[in-house]
Amino acid sequence: xxxxxxxxxxxxxxxxxxxxxxxxxxxxxxxxxxxxxxxxxxxxxxxxxxxxxxxxxxxxxxxxxxxxxxxxxxxxxxxxxxxxxxxxxxxxxxxxxxxxxxxxxxxxxxxxxxxxxxxxxxxxxxxxxxxxxxxxxxxxxxxxxxxxxxxxxxxxxxxxxxxxxxxxxxxxxxxxxxxxxxxxxxxxxxxxxxxxxxxxxxxxxxxxxxxxxxxxxxxxxxxxxxxxxxxxxxxxxxxxxxxxxxxxxxxxxxxxxxxxxxxxxxxxxxxxxxxxxxxxxxxxxxxxxxxxxxxxxxxxxxxxxxxxxxxxxxxxxxxxxxxxxxxxxxxxxxxxxxxxxxxxxxxxxxxxxxxxxxxxxx
Numbered sequence: 001x002x003x004x005x006x007x008x009x010x011x012x013x014x015x016x017x018x019x020x021x022x023x024x025x026x027x028x029x030x031x032x033x034x035x036x037x038x039x040x041x042x043x044x045x046x047x048x049x050x051x052x053x054x055x056x057x058x059x060x061x062x063x064x065x066x067x068x069x070x071x072x073x074x075x076x077x078x079x080x081x082x083x084x085x086x087x088x089x090x091x092x093x094x095x096x097x098x099x100x101x102x103x104x105x106x107x108x109x110x111x112x113x114x115x116x117x118x119x120x121x122x123x124x125x126x127x128x129x130x131x132x133x134x135x136x137x138x139x140x141x142x143x144x145x146x147x148x149x150x151x152x153x154x155x156x157x158x159x160x161x162x163x164x165x166x167x168x169x170x171x172x173x174x175x176x177x178x179x180x181x182x183x184x185x186x187x188x189x190x191x192x193x194x195x196x197x198x199x200x201x202x203x204x205x206x207x208x209x210x211x212x213x214x215x216x217x218x219x220x221x222x223x224x225x226x227x228x229x230x231x232x233x234x235x236x237x238x239x240x241x242x243x244x245x246x247x248x249x250x251x252x253x254x255x256x257x258x259x260x261x262x263x264x265x266x267x268x269x270x271x272x273x274x275x276x277x278x279x280x281x282x283x284x285x286x287x288x289x290x291x292x293x294x295x296x297x298x299x300x301x302x303x304x305x306x307x308x309x310x311x312x313x314x315x316x317x318x319x320x321x322x323x324x325x326x327x328x329x330x331x332x333x334x335x336x337x338x339x340x341x342x343x344x345x346x347x348x349x350x351x352x353x354x355x356x357x358x359x360x361x362x
């Protein structure tokens with residue numbers, strides 16, 4: 001029986017029945033943000049239904065014990081700064097040095113996440129040059145510490161093209177999209193003996209040719225498919241031929257990720273909090289289930305089927321650029337690519353086993 005329509009379920013799908021439409025898979029999700037004891041339990045049900053056997057989570061340090069209790073051996077942790085700290089500059093400088101040590105020693109983290117989205121300039125102020133770019137003095141110190149601990153690196157380098165045409169239109173302040181990659185490439189060369197993974201299809205799913213060049217220049221770099229709404233919107237615009245050719249060429253260096261964010265705030269009625277967009281997205285355990293399940297449904301539908309229709313997930317980016325045509329409940333076209341089984345096996349499991357699982361087990 002269809003459920004109610006919501007921003008995570010515009011099509012009224014029964015996300016508990018929908019997995020029966022997919023072939024059984026064994027999936028490793030290399031990019032989640034699992035937080036909250038209750039929410040982690042809801043997420044575990046979603047994992048079971050959609051074939052996800054292991055996740056690599058960027059969990060808040062204060063939630064790490066609860067998430068480990070809820071997911072046991074099905075979670076590995078990635079070291080992140082305290083994004084929620086009121087003192088952002090401390091959190092991204094001295095605080096992150098301390099957190100890297102804690103993540104590694106107490107929670108076995110073998111990967112550190114560097115976030116350098118353009119909007120970091122909005123709260124870094126005059127300290128941006130010291131803490132913002134990937135090759136800034138503070139990030140170099142943090143990378144050197146992580147390197148000494150035997151850790152690898154994950155990066156968030158850029159945001160959607162839609163944002164650069166709207167939110168980041170002031171290139172004098174934010175730089176162009178291409179500008180974001182220059183400090184990253186310097187760091188890829190500086191720490192060339194370590195694996196790097198660039199989240200969100202390297203930050204540029206809109207341009208497979210650019211990603212091809214980036215992967216060619218840096219053999220130590222891999223990409224993940226996280227940020228579901230973004231990937232569904234942009235990868236659906238490429239031809240199947242071009243996408244399959246790209247994934248085939250870079251088999252083993254493209255990994256499955258969803259960017260699912262869980263939180264106990266999703267379990268109860270809440271109002272959206274400015275600057276914290278993950279909250280306010282659901283108001284009950286049932287809504288949280290749909291929020292998390294919708295991401296796996298959309299990604300698996302795009303990768304495994306020949307579906308051609310609207311995404312079930314509302315995508316406010318459409319209204320951001322074309323408010324005269326869309327509102328915040330609108331969604332883009334989702335085009336199923338029906339990838340060959342060998343590519344799916346690599347994307348879902350083998351690539352992550354060889355890059356991440358093996359690294360964490362060293």
